Amino acid sequence: MNPANFTQANLGMLLWAVLIAASFFAAAEVSQAIDPVLLTALRLLFSALMFVPLLWLKGSAPMTLAGLRAHGLLGLLLALYFGSLFEALRYTSAVNTGTLFTLVPLLTLVFEAWLLPGSGLRRRLLPMLVAGAGALLLILKGGAPGQLPSLYAMGIYALGCLAMAAYSPLSQHFKAGSLQGRSPAAMTFWNMLFGSLFLFVASLASGGWRSAALLRGNDLLWLLYLALFATLATFWLLHRAIGVIAPSTVISYIYLSTLFLTLFHWLWLGQGPQLTEMLGALLVALGMLGLVRGSRPTAAAA
Numbered sequence: 001m002n003p004a005n006f007t008q009a010n011l012g013m014l015l016w017a018v019l020i021a022a023s024f025f026a027a028a029e030v031s032q033a034i035d036p037v038l039l040t041a042l043r044l045l046f047s048a049l050m051f052v053p054l055l056w057l058k059g060s061a062p063m064t065l066a067g068l069r070a071h072g073l074l075g076l077l078l079a080l081y082f083g084s085l086f087e088a089l090r091y092t093s094a095v096n097t098g099t100l101f102t103l104v105p106l107l108t109l110v111f112e113a114w115l116l117p118g119s120g121l122r123r124r125l126l127p128m129l130v131a132g133a134g135a136l137l138l139i140l141k142g143g144a145p146g147q148l149p150s151l152y153a154m155g156i157y158a159l160g161c162l163a164m165a166a167y168s169p170l171s172q173h174f175k176a177g178s179l180q181g182r183s184p185a186a187m188t189f190w191n192m193l194f195g196s197l198f199l200f201v202a203s204l205a206s207g208g209w210r211s212a213a214l215l216r217g218n219d220l221l222w223l224l225y226l227a228l229f230a231t232l233a234t235f236w237l238l239h240r241a242i243g244v245i246a247p248s249t250v251i252s253y254i255y256l257s258t259l260f261l262t263l264f265h266w267l268w269l270g271q272g273p274q275l276t277e278m279l280g281a282l283l284v285a286l287g288m289l290g291l292v293r294g295s296r297p298t299a300a301a302a
Contacts, residue, residue, distance in 0.1 A: 009244040010292060016237040017256035023230030024098050028089050030222050034215060035208025036086030039223065041199035044078065046227035048192035054185050066178035074171060075194025077163040083199060084160025091153035098258065100157055102135045105252040107165030112248050115169040123294035128252055131287025135258040137280030168238065168247035175243060184239035188232065249295040252288065259284045
């Protein structure tokens, strides 16, 4: 599989932003009576299995013990993020989780400065802050007036956001070492597989596996949708872009997800745009333009 160029990577991340926006609502459609750890384990396992035919036909780089350790750590980060999302959605809304997720690009920049120093971080800080401010203006209007989110839910999801923030820089760090030469498909498969194993073990330990009896056909359909579009596709696109675009810029495409969520409310739900939303949309567009332009030299140097 040929690596993506700068334009292809950015176009892929545009699709990523659309799929992420839809995932917040799809995850909330799954029955709240089922253990979120079990749900996430099934979601990651379904995603990993979908890559088996491709890896069987195309092959992959030989696996080493160091490579297994790297995939295990990345899989653990995925397990922490997705598990925290399902758990948080038991106690708060998709709007609140989406709002907290806007902090992930800034946290990614911190991890990038630690793991990948000297990658033009200063050029991206101001555009990222501009885009983040715009995203907050877009998404905060969705909360009910005077209604504070659950501190437990937001605390749990904050830990998951930290795990997600570390994922992209750590992936690029490993790609220069123990995972060198591994394709986006192989990266996605092994990380998803390890993530699902961690979560299945946790579900067995907590007894959450018993809630599998409550799974309905509708839940399985939503899980398959999440596995195919919101997990497998998004993480393949993510790994396709990592190394071509700076990790903090890659994850900053979440700001466009908030814009797509707002456009959905405008165009399909008939909600007229507010002044703050229009300002937020403008800030997101300007911030993302600055981030993409600031990432081009990094990509060229790589």
